[in-house]
Amino acid sequence: MRHAEEVTFGGSGLDRAAELRGDIPALAALMQAPETRTILLWRGKVLMLQDGSGLCRLPLDHPVLAEARGEPLFLGREDSGAIFSHDISGWEPEGEAPGEGGFLDSTEQAHPACPGAHFVELRALLTQLTPRDAELGATARALFGWHQSHGFCARCGTKSDVFMAGWQRICPSCGAHHFPRTDPVVIMLITRGNACLLGRSPGWPEGMFSCLAGFVEPGETLEAAVRREVVEEAGIKVGAVRYLASQPWPFPASLMIGCHGAAESDEIEIDPNEIETARWVSREELAAAFDGSNPGLQPARRGSIANFLLRNWLADRLD
Incomplete structure (x- = not known):
């Protein structure tokens, strides 16, 4: 189809900058750059601005990132700067009722350190996201989901380590390389x-x-x-x-x-x-x-x- 990429989560032209994933000095410099931003996930949900204007992009010195579990993932570059993603799934919302079961979890969660924003299930946002926000949200959710379910080497069972800015896992025991699954x-x-x-x-x-x-x-x-x-x-x-x-x-x-x-x-x-x-x-x-x-x-x-x-x-x- 000539307009195939108009579908939600279709290509937005994000520069994924794969050549930087193994460049530790370059990644360190990006993480120190004032224009660099991160998008935040909590148990698969993405942090959205409550005014409906899109994903909440946080500076890397934001205090909420102290609650992040694991290493940040490098998603790529936008015109305004590099984009990472952090996961704070260990946070327990005070007095939070369990999420809804069934077809779609429509509950929303607000972190006290992020006023004006809330965590929303990505599938509830299908008609609201810009192509860029959709690609970033889908990429981050898929990557974090893979790390959560593939933490151990499929060859020898040893706990594997994160490499390539989140795009690989390598077993320290047998040396096997593991890549995100699709x-x-x-x-x-x-x-x-x-x-x-x-x-x-x-x-x-x-x-x-x-x-x-x-x-x-x-x-x-x-x-x-x-x-x-x-x-x-x-x-x-x-x-x-x-x-x-x-x-x-x-x-x-x-x-x-x-x-x-x-x-x-x-x-x-x-x-x-x-x-x-x-x-x-x-x-x-x-x-x-x-x-x-x-x-x-x-x-x-x-x-x-x-x-x-x-x-x-x-x-x-x-x-």
């Missing part, structure tokens, strides 16, 4: 004539439907993954498949690979272990769902790649 997931806009195939998973909000999706398996092409997942989940055979767009999805570490597939059958037979139900939805039904006149059908949330693909299909903009 799991490829195909998400499919499957069409047949004037209709598209949508499904829903248990636990989703009532009436919500989205494109089918699934992880790519080892030794499998994207096209094969699309055909396999659609057959497994809905019993529909798919012919021609083409790539459309991608979206980083750091919940915790996926890359959503949007594809268009042409269905060669239309009789749905779901696997209840995979999805709750599936249905064919006409263009007219989907358009009514998007404009609010079809309350029985809720399409995927705006900001998700599924919503992006469906809207562009309605507008005949899949080229």
